[in-house]
Amino acid sequence: xxxxxxxxxxxxxxxxxxxxxxxxxxxxxxxxxxxxxxxxxxxxxxxxxxxxxxxxxxxxxxxxxxxxxxxxxxxxxxxxxxxxxxxxxxxxxxxxxxxxxxxxxxxxxxxxxxxxxxx
Amino acid sequence: xxxxxxxxxxxxxxxxxxxxxxxxxxxxxxxxxxxxxxxxxxxxxxxxxxxxxxxxxxxxxxxxxxxxxxxxxxxxxxxxxxxxxxxxxxx
Numbered sequence: 001x002x003x004x005x006x007x008x009x010x011x012x013x014x015x016x017x018x019x020x021x022x023x024x025x026x027x028x029x030x031x032x033x034x035x036x037x038x039x040x041x042x043x044x045x046x047x048x049x050x051x052x053x054x055x056x057x058x059x060x061x062x063x064x065x066x067x068x069x070x071x072x073x074x075x076x077x078x079x080x081x082x083x084x085x086x087x088x089x090x091x092x093x094x095x096x097x098x099x100x101x102x103x104x105x106x107x108x109x110x111x112x113x114x115x116x117x118x119x
Numbered sequence: 120x121x122x123x124x125x126x127x128x129x130x131x132x133x134x135x136x137x138x139x140x141x142x143x144x145x146x147x148x149x150x151x152x153x154x155x156x157x158x159x160x161x162x163x164x165x166x167x168x169x170x171x172x173x174x175x176x177x178x179x180x181x182x183x184x185x186x187x188x189x190x191x192x193x194x195x196x197x198x199x200x201x202x203x204x205x206x207x208x209x210x
Contacts, residue, residue, distance in 0.1 A: 111141055
């Protein structure tokens with residue numbers, strides 16, 4: 001299997017440093033030209049909500065960082081569709097377009113990568 | 120290609136693990152993840168076929184949770200890590 005990395009991010013954007021660390025890991029992998037996928041699951045899908053203004057917390061805006069990923073060669077963000085449904089989030093509320101993964105597709109998707117890291 | 124999934128809490132970590140697991144993978148319950156074995160928790164019944172479930176014996180004993188799946192020690196944990204292609208932590 002050729003080298004590829006899947007980064008799973010499962011925490012809300014400003015809950016500790018997990019979301020930021022997942023993004024940093026994805027950017028590092030991509031900067032070494034390793035094919036990298038970012039998969040948001042559970043509370044991690046809150047990172048995609050549009051309209052985030054984190055200046056007053058004060059923290060770096062996670063959704064802005066997500067939108068910068070294509071510059072680093074990470075063209076697609078993958079999302080567990082069920083995690084969106086459970087939270088009543090619709091595609092129109094997201095800050096960018098994503099690739100939805102259904103319950104049936106998820107295990108296969110994860111297995112396609114030679115390394116999987118959970119944040 | 121097989122994955123050893125470690126789960127250290129019920130709730131979101133266990134729920135997301137169960138979505139990600141494939142047939143042929145193994146699940147190891149550690150720390151507060153052992154509470155998934157309490158009889159009212161039906162989560163593990165959703166696992167696909169040919170998925171082995173293990174529990175860390177010291178964690179289950181410490182919490183007074185009866186080990187209704189195969190209980191393992193740290194030596195066996197190390198062996199399990201080598202028997203799978205990857206280890207994925209859900210926490």
